Amino acid sequence: MKMVVSLLLVLFLHHGVPISSFSLQMAPFEDFQLLAPDAKEDADRIIRSAMNTTIVYDRLAYMTDTIGPRFSGTPALEQAIDWIVARAQEDGIIVKTENVMVPRWVRGREFANLIAPRRKSLRMLGLGGSVGTGGTTLRAEAIVVSSFVELDRQKENIRGKIVVYNQEFVSYSETVVYRGYGASRAEAYGAVAALVRSITPFGIQTPHTGSMHSSNIPAASITIEDAMMFARMQARGQTLQIELYMEAHALLDAQSRNIILEIPGCTYSDEYVIVGGHTDSWDIADGAMDDGGGAFVSWEAVRLIHALGLRPLRTIRAVLWTNEENGARGAESYADNHASELIRHSIALESDVGTFSPNGISFAGSSDARRILELIGGSLLSEIGSGNVSGVSVGEDVSFLNANGVPSGSLNVEDVRCGSDDNNPCLPYSHAPYPAFDEDNFLKSGYFWYHHTAADTIDKLSSRQLQHCAATLGVWVYAIANLPFLLPR
Ligand SMILES: [Zn+2]
Known part of the structure; x- marks a missing residue:
């Protein structure tokens, strides 16, 4: 076996061809020197x-x-x-x-404020690739959803609103879809902007940016704490008003x-x-x-x-x-x-x-x-x-x-x-x-x-x-x- 394997190796390597057909079942490692x-x-x-x-x-x-x-x-x-x-x-x-x-994407100046039920300046970061708010401050009622399933269920209530995603962090690869597709899916139901809870298991009022798939509505990340507060407010029947300003734009x-x-x-x-x-x-x-x-x-x-x-x-x-x-x-x-x-x-x-x-x-x-x-x-x-x-x-x-x-x-x-x-x-x-x-x-x-x-x-x-x-x-x-x-x- 050793001789056969060595010969095969020499032949294959001589021609510079990867040994794709090389069967390790046929050639136990013990039969040749794997490591120098x-x-x-x-x-x-x-x-x-x-x-x-x-x-x-x-x-x-x-x-x-x-x-x-x-x-x-x-x-x-x-x-x-x-x-x-x-x-x-x-x-x-x-x-x-x-x-x-x-x-080349430029963030520019950006801010978001909760207006009602109380006024609060939000820690936010526009998502990479987002469009801006067209030089004006966008103000709208917000609706909080915890998943795309809930977004679909609420599709009649989305038009003209800012969608806030308050999705639980499961794993990065699973949860990051909200950052990626949150804006485009909200846009499909007539939303005017999307705010996405930061994709992280833990936060100390830190917004996390990241890339998103293209959408015609602006999108930003907000902190875990604010997203959870918005969900609590909505559950109590309080109406949320949020304003958003973003200068984000793409260059050549x-x-x-x-x-x-x-x-x-x-x-x-x-x-x-x-x-x-x-x-x-x-x-x-x-x-x-x-x-x-x-x-x-x-x-x-x-x-x-x-x-x-x-x-x-x-x-x-x-x-x-x-x-x-x-x-x-x-x-x-x-x-x-x-x-x-x-x-x-x-x-x-x-x-x-x-x-x-x-x-x-x-x-x-x-x-x-x-x-x-x-x-x-x-x-x-x-x-x-x-x-x-x-x-x-x-x-x-x-x-x-x-x-x-x-x-x-x-x-x-x-x-x-x-x-x-x-x-x-x-x-x-x-x-x-x-x-x-x-x-x-x-x-x-x-x-x-x-x-x-x-x-x-x-x-x-x-x-x-x-x-x-x-x-x-x-x-x-x-x-x-x-x-x-x-x-x-
Ligand atoms: Zn990286």
Whole structure:
């Protein structure tokens, strides 16, 4: 068996063809060397050097403090990209940028007030992509619904009103549809505006922005507390009057860039292992968590491998995508520009759900590939607790590669600040308890407390956790780049 497998590998690799027909049932791993003889030693070196330097935290703190929000189409995002490029060049890494045209949306001045039954200035944030109120202050009666089912039931009572969505947070992926489609569905029944309870399990009067699907009526997020108060008022029979003013509008697309940080493969230089995060943030957020941390630990993973003088068999690329938040044009553009190479992308990993304590990766790909990843994680990362392969979810940016057949994954993290189910402050606002050890496990983190808010600042992250994430990604990508074959699809 060993001879047959080796021969097959040589034949397939010689022709640069992925081993898609390669059957792992026919070829137990024991029959050939999956990991290079010095794989463990190299992994330990990556981990040691990652845990030995605070450079990733220092850089992220500098960038988020000094440049601040990096919204698509703004000079600040391009300034941040220039700064990253300059630092990565100092690292001695090969740096490329690729131009991407990105949408340009401007928030402008905005406010919302409750007028009746009492006057209150509301903490709000217009949703990305929303239209404005046409230069006037829109004033209307509000109707509160807790779901789209209730909206449909109330369809005769919507015309001319502001619809307030007071939906319970279940999970980000389930609940975010209210931000995405709340306005267009309310518009269909004649609403004049939509206010959406922030998509978060926990709030301290913090509105969370985010993108929405196009609609001709303005839409904004409001806080959990205000949405719940409006629901209580309506239940008592009190009539709600709300006024809304938004200058939001779109401008022409602007030019931005993806950054590619590369270590060329010494044997299969035209085969790739990708790790990345996105450089852009919302206009109101420093974007330390979302996704400065993810972008910087991806960069750091590559920097560590380069600084140690390790030479991977395949090319390792950190891709720092632009415009994830309101268009994903960076991810789309990378997939287009590199379409002919995608068959030779072994894996694409992404970090975009926080850089807290990493526990492994989720993975969307074949069960054969998953088995290989489990072996890598178990062999090289179990000592630092980040070698698990669980779940199937992948983030927005790698989803464009996954849709083209590239095995893809996402860094999974946990956050001790959330504590156990017993003392989790998220729970009063959501359906308890969170399921343990499944792919939504990252929701047991503070990520969505701060996501798309002005509170997404560097103090929410720790240097130690960033180092741990960088070590984890460095070990994953280096080991995958050195496999005897591309990950089977
Ligand atoms: Zn993000």
